[in-house]
Amino acid sequence: MIQDLKYQLKQQIIEELKLEDLKPEDIKDDAPLFGDGLGLDSIDALELVVLLEKYHGVKITDEETGKKALASIDTMAQFIMEEKARQQ
Amino acid sequence: MKIFVTGIGAITAIGGNVVENLNSLRSLRTGLHKSSEYNLITGEVSLTNDQLSECFHLHDQNYSRTTLLSLPAAREAWGNNVRDSRIRTGLISSTSVGGMDRTEKYYFHDRRTNSPSHYHLMVHDNGTTTELLAEELGITGYISTISTACSSGANSIMQAARLVEAGRLDRVIAGGSEPLALFDTKGFASLNIYDPGFCKPFDENRKGLNLGEGAAFLVLENEKSLSATGNQPICVLSGWNNASDAFHQTASSPDGRGAYLAMIHALEKAGLSATEIDYVNAHGTGTVNNDLSESMALQKVFGKVPPFSSTKGFTGHTLAAAGAIEAVYCVLSISNQSILPNINFETSMHETGLQPEKEFRPASIQHVLSNSFGFGGNCTSLVFSKS
Amino acid sequence: MFIKAASTISYQRTFRNPGFSATLKPLTTQSELLAPDYSGFIAAMDRRRMTDIQKMSITCAMDCLDQSGIKQPDAIIVGTSMGCSVNIKTFLDKILEAGEGPLSPTSFIVSTHNTVAGQIALLLKNHGYNMTYTQNTLSFEQALIDAMISCDDSMKNVLVGGADEEENAIYNMHGRLGDKRAQLTSGASFFLVSNQKEPGAVRIVDVGSFGWVEDNGHTVNQFLQANNTTIDEVDLTLFAIDGKQNELPNLLPGKLIDYQQFAGTYYTSSAFAMHYAFDILLTQLHSNHGDHVKTILVYNNLLPENLGLILLTSKTD
Numbered sequence: 156m157i158q159d160l161k162y163q164l165k166q167q168i169i170e171e172l173k174l175e176d177l178k179p180e181d182i183k184d185d186a187p188l189f190g191d192g193l194g195l196d197s198i199d200a201l202e203l204v205v206l207l208e209k210y211h212g213v214k215i216t217d218e219e220t221g222k223k224a225l226a227s228i229d230t231m232a233q234f235i236m237e238e239k240a241r242q243q
Numbered sequence: 244m245k246i247f248v249t250g251i252g253a254i255t256a257i258g259g260n261v262v263e264n265l266n267s268l269r270s271l272r273t274g275l276h277k278s279s280e281y282n283l284i285t286g287e288v289s290l291t292n293d294q295l296s297e298c299f300h301l302h303d304q305n306y307s308r309t310t311l312l313s314l315p316a317a318r319e320a321w322g323n324n325v326r327d328s329r330i331r332t333g334l335i336s337s338t339s340v341g342g343m344d345r346t347e348k349y350y351f352h353d354r355r356t357n358s359p360s361h362y363h364l365m366v367h368d369n370g371t372t373t374e375l376l377a378e379e380l381g382i383t384g385y386i387s388t389i390s391t392a393c394s395s396g397a398n399s400i401m402q403a404a405r406l407v408e409a410g411r412l413d414r415v416i417a418g419g420s421e422p423l424a425l426f427d428t429k430g431f432a433s434l435n436i437y438d439p440g441f442c443k444p445f446d447e448n449r450k451g452l453n454l455g456e457g458a459a460f461l462v463l464e465n466e467k468s469l470s471a472t473g474n475q476p477i478c479v480l481s482g483w484n485n486a487s488d489a490f491h492q493t494a495s496s497p498d499g500r501g502a503y504l505a506m507i508h509a510l511e512k513a514g515l516s517a518t519e520i521d522y523v524n525a526h527g528t529g530t531v532n533n534d535l536s537e538s539m540a541l542q543k544v545f546g547k548v549p550p551f552s553s554t555k556g557f558t559g560h561t562l563a564a565a566g567a568i569e570a571v572y573c574v575l576s577i578s579n580q581s582i583l584p585n586i587n588f589e590t591s592m593h594e595t596g597l598q599p600e601k602e603f604r605p606a607s608i609q610h611v612l613s614n615s616f617g618f619g620g621n622c623t624s625l626v627f628s629k630s
Numbered sequence: 631m632f633i634k635a636a637s638t639i640s641y642q643r644t645f646r647n648p649g650f651s652a653t654l655k656p657l658t659t660q661s662e663l664l665a666p667d668y669s670g671f672i673a674a675m676d677r678r679r680m681t682d683i684q685k686m687s688i689t690c691a692m693d694c695l696d697q698s699g700i701k702q703p704d705a706i707i708v709g710t711s712m713g714c715s716v717n718i719k720t721f722l723d724k725i726l727e728a729g730e731g732p733l734s735p736t737s738f739i740v741s742t743h744n745t746v747a748g749q750i751a752l753l754l755k756n757h758g759y760n761m762t763y764t765q766n767t768l769s770f771e772q773a774l775i776d777a778m779i780s781c782d783d784s785m786k787n788v789l790v791g792g793a794d795e796e797e798n799a800i801y802n803m804h805g806r807l808g809d810k811r812a813q814l815t816s817g818a819s820f821f822l823v824s825n826q827k828e829p830g831a832v833r834i835v836d837v838g839s840f841g842w843v844e845d846n847g848h849t850v851n852q853f854l855q856a857n858n859t860t861i862d863e864v865d866l867t868l869f870a871i872d873g874k875q876n877e878l879p880n881l882l883p884g885k886l887i888d889y890q891q892f893a894g895t896y897y898t899s900s901a902f903a904m905h906y907a908f909d910i911l912l913t914q915l916h917s918n919h920g921d922h923v924k925t926i927l928v929y930n931n932l933l934p935e936n937l938g939l940i941l942l943t944s945k946t947d
Contacts, residue, residue, distance in 0.1 A: 171734070173678035194675055197494065201434065201735050208732040339742060341764070346800055350722050364802040368711050368897075369743065370766035374935070377841060386841030387772050390713070390743035390764040398761065402776070409779045426718075429725050430738035487706075487751040487760045493739050504757055618739070619748025621760055 161232045171206050172199050184228045192227075200225060207231070213238035246404045247469060247476035247630065250416070250462030252319025253571045254312055255558045256286030256455050260319055265575055268583055269603045273557050275441055275453050281428045284441055286455025286559030288312060299379065305365060307342035308422035309372040312458040312564075317376055320460040321416055326381055330413040330468045333385035334377050335403050336460075337395030337419035339563040341369035341388075344422050351425075372420070385412060390563065392617030393526070394485070395419050396459065397566025397625055401483040403463045413468040418460030418567035427454055427562065434493065442529030442560075444553035445538065445599045447590040452528040455559020459567040461574070478577045481610070482513025482626030493618050494532050499540030501622035502526075502614065506544045509612065509624035517545045519610050520626075522582050524569050525599070526614045527553020528560050533616065538595045550606070552585035552599045566615035566623065573611040573627045582606045631781050632831040633942075635697035635822040637690035638905045639665050641815050641894050646693065651909040656891040663816055665689075676753070679740055681716040683795035686818035687746045688753065691789055694822040695754075703822065704785035705759035706747050707776050708793065709769030711897030713743030713762075715797040722800075746793060759785065767930060770819075770901040771839040771938035778837065781825040791820035792901025812872075815894025819901035821908075830944075832911045835859070838939040846937055847879035850929070853939050864941075865922065866910070868903045869929040882929065890932075900930035900938050911944040 165179035168188075172195065186192045189200070203225050204215045213235055215221045224234035254260065256274025257267035267274065278285040295311040296304065299318075313336060326332070342364075349363040366372060373388040385406070389398045396419030403417035431437045431454060438451035463480060464472065486508065488501025495502065510517060526537055534553075541548045554572055561568055576583055585599035613625045638644040641661045642654055668677055671689040680688070687708070695701065720737040728734070742748075744762035751760050759780060763772040770792030777790040796816045823834065836857045840849055854861060866885040870893075871877060878886065893902040907926040914923065924945050930938035 175678065176674055198492070198679075198736055198739060205433075205732040205734050347722070350800070351726065361802065364800060367800055367802045368766050369764040370711060370769070373765065374841060383842040383844060384840055386765065387763060387768075387839070388765045389762065391747075391760070391762050392742045392744055402761075405776075405779050405783070409782065411775070411779075425725060426721065426738075429733055430721065430735070430741075433733040433735035433738060485759050485761065487748070487757050489751045489755050489757055492745070492748065492752065501757065617744070618742050619744045619760075620751060621744055621748060 157232055157236065160235065161228050164228055164231055167206055167210055171202055182228060186227060188225060188227055207235065211235050244408055244465060246407055246480040247464050248461050248478050248480055248574055249464050249474035249476055250320040250322050250324070251477065251571045251574050252316040253457065253459035253568055254288055254316045255457035255561065255568055256288060257557050259290065259315065261571065265579065267557060268554065271584055271586055271603065273586060275559055281423065283428055283432065283437060284453045285423055286453065287423060288456055305345070305362060306375055307366045307372050308344045309338050309341060309420045310375045312422060312456065313376045313420035314379060316418065316458040317380060317416060317460045320462050321380055324462065324472060327471055329471045331384070332382055333387070333406060333412045333415045334373065334380065334382045335387045335389065335399040335415060335417040336373040336376060337389040337399040337563045338369050338372060338421055339390060339392055339395065340421065340424050340426055341372050342366035343424045343426050347425055391621040392619055393562055393565055394615040394617035394621045394623040395563035395566060396568065397570065397613065397615035397623040398485060399567065400461055400480065400570050400625060401485060401623060404480050404483055407463060407465050414462065414464045414472070416460050416462050418458065419564040420458035421456055421562045421564040423454060423456040436530045438529060441587050442556060443587040444527035444529045444555055444585055445534050445592060445597060446588050447592050449529045449531060449534060451530050453559045455561045457558060457561045457564050457568055459564060459571045461570055476630045478574055479628045479630045480625065481628040482509040482515065483624070484508035484512055485621070485623045488620030488622055490620055495536035495616060497536060497539065499536040501620050502537055502540035502616055503543050505622040505624040506540065506612065506614065509626050513626040513628065515610055515626065520549050520612045521606060521608045522576055522611045523549055523551035524573050524583065524611065524613045525551050525553045526616045527555055527585065529555060535592065535594060537614065537616065538592060538597050542595060548597060550582045550600050552583050554583055556586035569613050569615065570625060573613045576611050577608050577627055577629050580605055580608050631778050631823050631825055631834045632827055633821050633834065633908055634824055635694040636819070636905045636908050637693035638817065638819040638902060639686040639690055640817040640902055642892055644905065648909065649913045651906055651913065654892045657813055657894050679736060681714060681795060682816055683710065683714055683793050683818065684746055684749055687791060687793045687820065688750055690791060690818050690820035691750045694789060694820050698822040700787045700822060702754060702756055703758065703787045703789040705780045705788040706750050706756060707761045707773045707788060707790045708747040709763045709773035709898055710743060710746060710793050711764055711766045711769050712794050712801060713764065714741050714745050715800060716795060717741040719797055719799050766897050767932040767936045768839045768841065768938050770898045771837050771930065771940065774834065774837040774940065775839060777823050781823060786826065787822060787824050789820060789822055791818060792898035793818035794896040794898045796896065812895040815896050817893060817896055817899060817902050819905045832908050832942055832944050835941040835943055840937040842935050843937040846931065847881050849937055850879060850881060850939065857941060859941065863925050864927045865925050867927045867929050868907055869931065870899060870903070871931040872934050899932065900928055900940065903928045903930070904940055907942050911942060
């Protein structure tokens with residue numbers, strides 16, 4: 156289940172952030188998304204917040220939470236699972 | 244060569260002309276309120292498009308609100324000026340969205356009808372909104388529109404001075420106009436830099452900007468033009484500069500490099516040292532990023548920062564028009580020998596400890612510095628001096 | 631002011647093709663934008679957010695710097711009428727799509743008209759003067775006038791360009807042109823200009839921008855006179871008008887070429903015309919012009935109420 160979610164996230168990130176040269180297989184689950192890893196920037200961070208709300212119904216409301224949740228595919232998936240559990 | 248300011252005009256959320264704006268500044272009366280149309284705090288001009296059209300006896304014209312707002316401000320600045328074949332006259336306006344209010348009409352409504360007409364699109368481009376203003380004022384020849392986001396209005400005024408100094412023009416009416424549009428309110432909200440409450444420029448707890456709309460113009464002349472028009476100078480535009488921050492598309496650099504360069508070179512152009520500035524009208528949008536970056540730059544330029552304020556707590560951030568509206572306010576600072584207030588400020592930023600001026604108070608004002616910084620890292624500073 | 635380098639991306643094979651003026655063919659309905667492989671000029675992570683206008687402009691700007699060996703220009707000045715119109719349309723679509731839900735900000739961020747000039751500065755880490763003019767068909771002329779003022783004001787090297795990208799939903803030219811058959815296209819032309827003279831250089835003598843123009847012939851005459859030039863000294867006029875050729879002022883010299891047939895129709899196409907003129911002067915290859923084309927006038931009357939004039943010469947006196 157969580158592996159499907161991670162794969163889906165990778166597909167969505169590639170599409171929404173227009174990372175045309177990448178395939179989901181190229182993104183490691185634990186690789187840093189920002190800085191030295193995938194090299195995303197602050198504009199991408201805003202897009203990821205939108206992506207989480209639009210496709211997964213979870214909201215990031217402050218910068219601190221955002222920094223932790225958006226660090227990698229692993230942390231994004233974890234954040235989604237935790238938020239969904241809290242919503243129920 | 245001296246560049247004289249001989250006319251000013253403004254329409255904003257705090258007044259339909261210069262005197263009304265001044266009275267609002269004096270009495271600390273903000274023009275910001277919660278807009279039912281945008282569901283955000285904005286600085287709306289109280290006149291509708293129909294009312295603006297009526298003022299100018301325009302009927303059934305396909306004019307964007309950008310043109311309609313520019314008319315009263317430009318007419319007020321232009322005053323009794325007339326066409327004069329002895330002097331070369333130009334018009335330089337500025338806008339970010341141009342005819343976007345009409346474009347939104349087309350895009351969100353007309354397009355969905357059975358036979359959509361492109362009528363409302365005809366005034367989409369920036370240049371057209373200025374051409375229509377030129378037509379109303381009877382100006383031909385050098386008609387220009389600058390668009391550099393939030394520094395546009397200041398750049399128009401700077402460009403007017405450069406054209407006069409270069410001997411290409413003698414008299415220029417320069418400024419900017421910007422309506423509120425869904426494009427911008429949605430855009431800034433999507434960046435998470437729109438304060439859900441009233442903006443708090445330079446405050447530790449600031450959360451972002453509030454948008455506003457409005458227009459303002461200045462008339463600039465050289466000596467040759469003054470001889471022909473007989474206009475009285477109000478003050479002088481003594482310095483200007485534009486520089487790039489080159490850090491990020493929307494964010495300012497932590498050390499405010501572009502802002503710093505614009506300020507010191509504007510002072511250089513004016514032949515002034517930093518200690519000679521009596522008041523700074525800051526860009527001060529109320530965003531976490533701008534106000535810190537600008538504060539860093541101010542401290543680097545001045546060491547001991549002179550009295551300063553942002554007037555965006557009154558008008559909201561009027562994007563392209565901001566530099567022009569604030570230029571008019573700087574002229575008022577000189578002509579009224581007063582410091583202008585920064586409202587909604589309570590607590591200094593912990594990084595700087597800087598305190599903007601909270602009151603409208605008399606002071607000896609010889610030289611004023613005005614800052615405007617825009618998306619794309621475009622930074623402009625203007626210096627106005629008592630003539 | 632002299633042209634040190636020029637670069638154009640258009641519907642013709644103009645990019646890195648000196649002498650292209652001899653090979654131009656009128657556009658057909660099959661014609662397309664002939665862009666180079668941008669991956670050689672712009673990194674993928676930067677390119678992903680860019681539309682045509684940004685990709686064309688940045689590539690041409692970098693090409694000019696490459697050609698001239700200048701690493702940092704003192705000023706970057708751009709003329710564009712519609713700016714990043716694709717991003718503007720995209721953001722309008724996003725607003726409709728999102729309703730009251732979360733809204734994607736990227737297209738808004740790169741929608742301002744000065745995004746092109748700003749992005750060039752960002753990529754170069756250039757802290758110099760940066761300006762954008764948006765006066766529909768006169769945008770490029772005004773950028774050039776600013777370049778002349780800047781060069782006279784001690785800026786040594788100025789990067790100046792004109793660009794517009796075609797985008798059908800909101801592009802309003804068809805509504806304003808008399809000839810509804812005009813083929814809307816895109817293009818970008820950039821130049822590195824400087825007051826430093828070099829042997830064999832092409833000089834921009836002067837530029838004029840006339841809004842609500844009242845008498846085109848009189849305006850041309852005055853413009854030439856102010857630059858100590860007579861109409862007989864103009865060897866060739868490259869023109870664009872909204873209408874038929876016999877509406878050109880009678881005073882224009884015999885040799886006339888309509889540049890719209892090669893550039894197509896976009897607001898800043900006079901920038902294409904200036905590169906076209908520069909190429910002719912520099913290479914003198916186009917046999918139809920004969921051997922002695924030394925002075926060219928670009929006559930931009932694309933919108934009837936606006937007249938843009940650019941006077942170029944390869945004469946050294």
